[in-house]
Amino acid sequence: MNDKRIRSIAILGGGTAGWVSASLLARALHNQGCTITVVESPDIGTVGVGEATIPPITEFLKFLGIDEGDFIRHTQGTFKLGIKFPDWRRPGHTYWHPFGTFGSTINRRPFHHYFLAAQAKGWAPRFNDFSLCSALGDENRFRFPDAQAPGPVAGLRYALHFDAGLVAKYLRSYATHLGVAPLEKTVSHASQAENGHIAALHFTDGTQLAADLFIDCSGFRGLLIEQTLKTGYEDWTRWLPCDRAVAFPTATASPRPPYTQALARTAGWQWRIPLQQRTGNGHVYSSAHLEDQAALDDLLSVLGEKPLAEPRFLRFTTGRRKQFWAGNCVAIGLASGFLEPLESTSIHLAMSGIYNLLDHFPDRDFAPANIESYNRELIAEIEHVRDFIILHYCATEREDTEFWRYCKTMQVPDSLAERIALYKESGRIRTRPGELFTDLSWFYIFAGLGITPAAIDPMTAVVDDQRLRGILGEMAEQTAAALRQAPSHDSYFKDLAAVPA
Ligand SMILES: Cc1cc2nc3c(=O)[nH]c(=O)nc-3n(C[C@H](O)[C@H](O)[C@H](O)COP(=O)(O)OP(=O)(O)OC[C@H]3O[C@@H](n4cnc5c(N)ncnc54)[C@H](O)[C@@H]3O)c2cc1C
Numbered sequence: 001m002n003d004k005r006i007r008s009i010a011i012l013g014g015g016t017a018g019w020v021s022a023s024l025l026a027r028a029l030h031n032q033g034c035t036i037t038v039v040e041s042p043d044i045g046t047v048g049v050g051e052a053t054i055p056p057i058t059e060f061l062k063f064l065g066i067d068e069g070d071f072i073r074h075t076q077g078t079f080k081l082g083i084k085f086p087d088w089r090r091p092g093h094t095y096w097h098p099f100g101t102f103g104s105t106i107n108r109r110p111f112h113h114y115f116l117a118a119q120a121k122g123w124a125p126r127f128n129d130f131s132l133c134s135a136l137g138d139e140n141r142f143r144f145p146d147a148q149a150p151g152p153v154a155g156l157r158y159a160l161h162f163d164a165g166l167v168a169k170y171l172r173s174y175a176t177h178l179g180v181a182p183l184e185k186t187v188s189h190a191s192q193a194e195n196g197h198i199a200a201l202h203f204t205d206g207t208q209l210a211a212d213l214f215i216d217c218s219g220f221r222g223l224l225i226e227q228t229l230k231t232g233y234e235d236w237t238r239w240l241p242c243d244r245a246v247a248f249p250t251a252t253a254s255p256r257p258p259y260t261q262a263l264a265r266t267a268g269w270q271w272r273i274p275l276q277q278r279t280g281n282g283h284v285y286s287s288a289h290l291e292d293q294a295a296l297d298d299l300l301s302v303l304g305e306k307p308l309a310e311p312r313f314l315r316f317t318t319g320r321r322k323q324f325w326a327g328n329c330v331a332i333g334l335a336s337g338f339l340e341p342l343e344s345t346s347i348h349l350a351m352s353g354i355y356n357l358l359d360h361f362p363d364r365d366f367a368p369a370n371i372e373s374y375n376r377e378l379i380a381e382i383e384h385v386r387d388f389i390i391l392h393y394c395a396t397e398r399e400d401t402e403f404w405r406y407c408k409t410m411q412v413p414d415s416l417a418e419r420i421a422l423y424k425e426s427g428r429i430r431t432r433p434g435e436l437f438t439d440l441s442w443f444y445i446f447a448g449l450g451i452t453p454a455a456i457d458p459m460t461a462v463v464d465d466q467r468l469r470g471i472l473g474e475m476a477e478q479t480a481a482a483l484r485q486a487p488s489h490d491s492y493f494k495d496l497a498a499v500p501a
Contacts, residue, residue: 007033014039016046017335017347018168020332022180024063026178039185039187048165050341053160053162054343055158057159076278084137087264101156109459115447141486185205192228195327198214229326229327242318244295244316247282248307248310248312249279265283265298266290268284268290270302276493296311319337320379324353336353343388388442395451
């Protein structure tokens with residue numbers, strides 16, 4: 001037996017990131033003789049606004065052995081088939097980033113090349129004929145995927161909307177059942193050992209907690225990774241200028257759309273997230289271009305509904321810690337950095353940070369090469385997501401406000417500039433293994449924002465026009481048939497209203 005095994009883990013923070021981390025670690029290390037403590041302050045609240053997710057959330061629940069239906073019942077959950085983006089390309093125009101498949105490969109070529117070929121031939125193919133998720137979404141319908149079914153039903157994917165506070169409560173209960181110890185105390189500071197590692201958390205009541213491994217889930221303040229270890233922060237505001245948000249709930253919208261809406265505004269955008277018994281709304285904006293009060297007024301006027309709670313203002317700086325893991329401390333969630341919520345990626349990145357930690361699980365020697373490998377992989381992941389979000393802004397046609405003119409003309413990271421150039425020239429999107437957003441996701445944003453490649457993949461010419469028309473027609477029929485058979489999204493929540501929050 002390895003006597004250098006990690007015997008104790010202290011997780012600082014009981015927000016979504018803290019309880020996601022505790023749940024995953026408790027599940028993975030169950031019966032390994034390692035104690036896990038989650039420290040949450042009774043005086044310092046959580047951000048609590050993360051309500052939209054992406055499809056890997058269903059894998060997370062499966063890994064934990066949590067019944068999805070039970071989770072949905074207790075978290076006000078609804079289904080999400082993608083994100084709808086009104087007014088991003090120009091006011092009055094809407095595009096989709098749906099989940100799931102888009103047509104299917106023909107002769108090993110991704111379908112989007114044939115879609116572009118059909119467009120170039122002037123056939124005006126309909127996007128929703130090939131994306132079951134957006135077709136369902138536009139009609140407020142939902143169905144589960146079926147791996148055995150023919151056509152697009154097998155390739156359907158979905159995520160969840162939920163109440164972040166209820167999720168933290170649910171996962172808290174899950175993790176404590178697996179032996180995780182919650183500790184309601186406020187940390188005043190952390191002490192360090194001679195080698196610079198964190199030695200103990202010191203509480204305001206004079207007590208302390210020592211551990212082998214510390215997970216910093218303390219939110220934007222990064223109490224361990226930044227305030228104690230001073231790892232530094234890389235600021236990405238020049239590419240993603242939104243740095244504020246105001247959020248409040250309104251009454252349930254009926255029908256509840258099975259998608260997140262991200263509506264572009266003059267200096268940012270507004271989300272609308274339907275839950276079972278309320279709707280979450282927020283305005284993400286650039287403080288250099290819009291005052292707080294004007295942002296709130298704009299959200300109120302767009303919604304035309306009464307807030308059910310006081311509006312909450314939030315400030316953030318888009319970017320990342322220079323190191324996610326330093327010594328014996330790993331930062332997860334907002335403590336590790338923040339990308340604005342346009343593509344609902346934060347909770348996923350927290351999960352990914354822990355999955356990666358499990359892949360790099362240390363012993364008490366904390367081998368530096370292992371830590372470097374972890375940091376390299378996590379940095380690549382967050383930079384990939386950053387580029388994807390920047391594309392939504394920089395490829396706009398909008399020039400109607402100073403904010404949009406800035407976004408349209410800013411110099412983007414080289415990694416993104418290369419991707420845009422490749423697509424513009426050839427319609428090709430090359431993704432690397434492990435990247436979160438597939439070529440399809442990139443295609444949706446390129447196409448949605450009206451970027452048309454100069455050339456069509458020559459390999460599409462192998463399929464002659466008559467055959468291609470036949471294939472497109474067949475796919476459209478399969479999508480239409482699946483759409484007709486799908487129940488309304490609301491019908492899934494008819495009997496759930498009685499579940500206590
Ligand atoms: C406007 C906005 C919208 C968002 N929307 C989405 C979305 O749609 N989808 C998505 O995936 N993500 C979204 N996010 C991100 C998401 O909210 C966060 O990733 C998630 O809530 C995790 O937060 P956290 O747990 O890291 O931090 P927090 O929620 O801030 O939790 C911090 C915890 O640390 C504890 N703590 C802090 N200091 C101390 C101390 N001194 N002693 C003891 N305890 C302490 C606090 O008590 C708290 O429990 C959004 C974020 C913002 C700002």
